[in-house]
Amino acid sequence: MMNNIVTMGLISTLASLFFSCREQVSPLSEDYFKKSGAIYFIPGGNGFERGSRKTVADINSFSVIEGVYARDKDHIYFMGCPQQLVDVKTFQLKNKVPIDQQHVFKFEGFASATSHCSKNQLSVIEKADPETYITLYDELQALSKDKSSYYYHNQRIAVDYATFEVLNKNFVRDKNQLYLATQKTIHPLNYTVDQVHCINREYLILEDKTLLYYEPYQGTGILETKLTSAKQIKSLDEKSLIIDDLVIIRGKPFTYQQVDANSFKILGSSGGNSFWSRDKNHIYYNQQLLVEADPNTFEILKLAVAKDANHIFVGNKIFYGPDVKSFRRVNKSSANYDFEDDLGNKYWYRTNKGQVVLAPVNKK
Structure with a gap:
């Protein structure tokens, strides 16, 4: 065991000595360095953790373009590899x-300072025009175009250029069709596009009758809700x-159908999932009605933990034990637990198999 520790320490020391005697080539990149008459590619200058590559570059004509790109008299370099x-x-x-x-070039794969240069090669985007090619990532991630075509994830897509x-973030269209923009491709949908109302980055309404929402997880796909009206x-x-x-949450009508839409509010959410919500009559947890909860005195303490004048709630269940009136969240800078009351009860906020639990701190 001691021999292993000594060996690792020696390796670390030698690596530190090796990379300390180097000179950054240019302020345009923290990846290229001169060392012992050669050019090295060292990602972020951290060769011990991220590896390094001794390039074949001509040191006299070598210059950095930007970031991982560089050149000499004979080659362009990407990740230290001649292209x-x-x-x-x-x-x-x-x-x-x-x-x-x-x-126009693209890189597809996992770039690494330790993989063979055959794995770090730029490839051509077929038929893309370098003079007019631009990215449109501020409009839609992975979208680009040139003077005659649109590209998605570097693949030319068959859409009407003039009307596209x-x-x-989920839907695009041209004069002929509505399309779904997934993480991989632009997929045509069988909807007319005569009257399209874009509500926000997630939702569309077609002809004031059909609400569309895309849920990419667990293979859900397009969620469609038929509307009787869409005045407000x-x-x-x-x-x-x-x-x-x-009330619509993540593309579906609210689970409790009697929810009052006029007074409905989201009180607390996480990761796009509605945890706590309310209307003038009730409190809801993940769209489930909490009959016992009092909307007038209800307050969220932390994520799935809340209370009102009479109860403490962990999710949709009442939590018994602490003194409700004095039960409070603790300032973490002064304690290593999450909740306490005036009776000396202390609790950690924990999750167990996806369920939130308040675990008691053992009293001494």
């Missing part, structure tokens, strides 16, 4: 997009709406 498909003389980064006179538009629309957050008398 095979790139024209050295005309290569440039155009708004951070790698291009040369004839091509981004509606929100209120967006509570990106995933929560009130349309006339209908």
